[in-house]
Amino acid sequence: MKWQAAAVVLIFTTTNSLFAATPDAGVTCSEGSALFIDGKKTVQVAVEIADDAEERARGLMFRKNLPEGQGMLFIYEHPQPVGFWMRNTLIPLDMIFIDQRGEVRHIHPMARPLDETSIPGAAVGDPSPDRLMVLEVAGGEAARLGLRPGMVLAHPRLPQQDAAARCN
Numbered sequence: 001m002k003w004q005a006a007a008v009v010l011i012f013t014t015t016n017s018l019f020a021a022t023p024d025a026g027v028t029c030s031e032g033s034a035l036f037i038d039g040k041k042t043v044q045v046a047v048e049i050a051d052d053a054e055e056r057a058r059g060l061m062f063r064k065n066l067p068e069g070q071g072m073l074f075i076y077e078h079p080q081p082v083g084f085w086m087r088n089t090l091i092p093l094d095m096i097f098i099d100q101r102g103e104v105r106h107i108h109p110m111a112r113p114l115d116e117t118s119i120p121g122a123a124v125g126d127p128s129p130d131r132l133m134v135l136e137v138a139g140g141e142a143a144r145l146g147l148r149p150g151m152v153l154a155h156p157r158l159p160q161q162d163a164a165a166r167c168n
Contacts, residue, residue, distance in 0.1 A: 029167035071137035079130035092139025
């Protein structure tokens with residue numbers, strides 16, 4: 001599991017032209033980036049994919065840094081309740097929990113390094129607690145990038161028939 005360097009691009013728009021009112025409009029997606037969209041802006045984060053049990057278990061353990069605009073996208077085979085911890089994780093992380101439509105449902109900021117307390121993927125009272133993906137970025141990065149619940153992820157690994165923002 002090698003870190004793949006990728007250019008990070010932040011795109012800010014003042015109109016809804018990039019994310020049309022209909023999901024069928026589609027956006028250009030790539031495996032190596034998580035593209036978060038709302039009606040006002042688009043944020044792109046370079047990602048490393050963790051899509052099998054071994055990669056998800058290791059995650060970002062033992063890393064001493066995580067550059068701005070980069071992260072790890074955990075992808076599950078099907079939506080399910082998830083919980084994360086920080087065992088052997090040396091840096092603080094923000095965790096962005098995403099449902100099967102690509103909607104950001106919950107963000108846990110600044111998870112403490114080496115803390116083994118379980119971090120739930122859903123806020124208390126969330127009527128749909130299942131998650132398909134989780135993005136981990138450096139602590140404070142979600143706020144710096146303006147990520148928030150309600151934004152949607154466009155990514156080719158989301159089931160496109162259900163995606164709130166479909167890929168071209």
